[in-house]
Amino acid sequence: MTTTGQTSFPTTSKHLIPIPMTADDTPEIDPYETLAGSDQPFWADAAADAIEARSPDEPIVIKGGVSPSGIPHLGHVNEILRAYYVAEALRARGHEVRQVFTSDDRDRLRKLPRQLADLDGNIVGLGDVDAGALGRNLGRPYTDIPDPFGVSDSYGEHFTELLHRSVDDLGIDVEFVSNTRLYEDGEFDEVVRHVLTNRERAREVLSAYQDKVDETYVPFFAICEACGQLTETITDVDLDASEVSYACTDIDTGEQTISGCGHEGTVSIRNGKLPWRFEWPAQWKILDVDFEPFGKDHAEGSWPSGVDIARNVVDVELPVPMVYEWFTLEGEALSSSSGHVVTVDEVLDLLEAEVLRYFFVKEPLKQRDFSVERIDQLVDEFDRFERTYFGERETTESDREFVERAYPMVVTDPREERIRIPYTFAAVLGMTDDEDLREEIARKEGHIPEDAPAWAVEDALGRIERARNWARRTGNEFDYELKRTELPTVDFDDRVEAALDDLAAFVAEGHDGETIQGEIYETARRHDVDVGEFFAAGYRLFFDDEQGPKLGTFLGKLDREFVVARLRREQ
């Protein structure tokens, strides 16, 4: 994890001058409007237009950020990918762009997640770590909590690292910034001092948004020297010393109350944090943010107050906002705490990174469902997206314009020779572990051109393992597995058994797959067995299933003794 190389601010500054207490109308800026009314075929270009319209200084800064509260899932990646496409759109126009992502790791742990994940992404239950020890850290900043796995420096660093790895796996290069480091290194000093200097004003502005703000409210949380909790009761502010005094009182997190230790003390403003509503605009100022995408959860609360605070307290120009809808997983909201999540790690076992990148290139304001069950549809859609780019299929003009712009951002090295084996067919090929056989069948069925370059063949075959993982994970109709070691339980009537013996004899003579396929029909007819019934018998024998791949072709590829013995129900 890296931090920004910001220079320190001088201790005296014009920003320490109190802002006069005047009422100020803040025209609303609707974050839903950024993409509305644009005639751009790709939404990221609409966002880029809005950014360019402000003539920002280079490099243009695109930000995002989340708290490292637990297992990073697809929702967290969404935040980064949305920003990424906007950054790419600007880069394609020749701008220099910094995409930064703040890990809001000084936020406090408010409740224990039900699941955690180790650095390899293996998901474990809370009971598999020392939950009691973790529980004693409620109310403390993530970066002050020991890593439950004992590897990283802190809980915060652990989960930030996991997210960083997910982003790396997607091939996205983002500058990660630790919020804690920004405080520790003094990057926040000036803006914190400014907010505290104008705390009357801050109180007045925020009170329009939060009822709990009263005369005693001070916009700062201090880290208690005794117990490490972020306490909200600030009893005194010493701007000359850049210190605050506090009393460690109970914290009401809404769901539960975290008891304070009662300690009273004084700490530097580097040992604490601004409340989120102030911290967000403060980040805009420190990092000089030009564009900020955020989930719809921020659209009604944090954003309007952030606009007000940016203008009337922090004194910073607003970034261009953009709201994105959250998506669902199998039709239901993602939830770290309840464990209804899917990680990037898991998804990349099922499909290629570019397919996942494609998922996030679609309209941000549409609520979409990510379904493992129907991943084949997503992959098929991606394959069409790719074929459209290479002009291999017809589509509408607007779709073509979208694809031409978006595809190079999804697949960063477009190569026309690339081969995609249809996903469900790849799942069928997954029935065998024999890699040569996989390739042979794929070639035979026309999914790999004669003159395909080796790299393209290798890439294409890589999908088979993923599709097989998918078939197994979902246990769907493509979950074929050759029952090689033991004979499935079978119960055939005499005619079927006679037909199988007959077919065994034919196979023993040595024929290729095509011929065997034809003979299956002939044999069935000769023995007055329904063709469908006979195929079903074959699938039962070899796959313990009602259906499977094209049988004759497949049997022709297996070693003959095994096929003959199995047809005779001997092995």
Next chain:
RNA sequence: GGGCCGGUAGCUCAGUCCGGCAGAGCGACGGACUCUUAAUCCGUCGGUCGCGUGUUCAAAUCGCGCCCGGCCCGCCA
């Protein structure tokens, strides 16, 4: 109480900004490949565009009013 998204073919969705013949993929059905089973190819089937209403020569598309589904905010972050 408020916000946003969605409702178009059996399924998943595009089309709505900017009104002008109702679209794609999957699916189902029929056929071809000496051969009902993955794939491939050909063909067929598919829709009261959630409901109502207004505007218009013309509405899936624009306005208004509803209904249904989902999520979010009104604690915290």
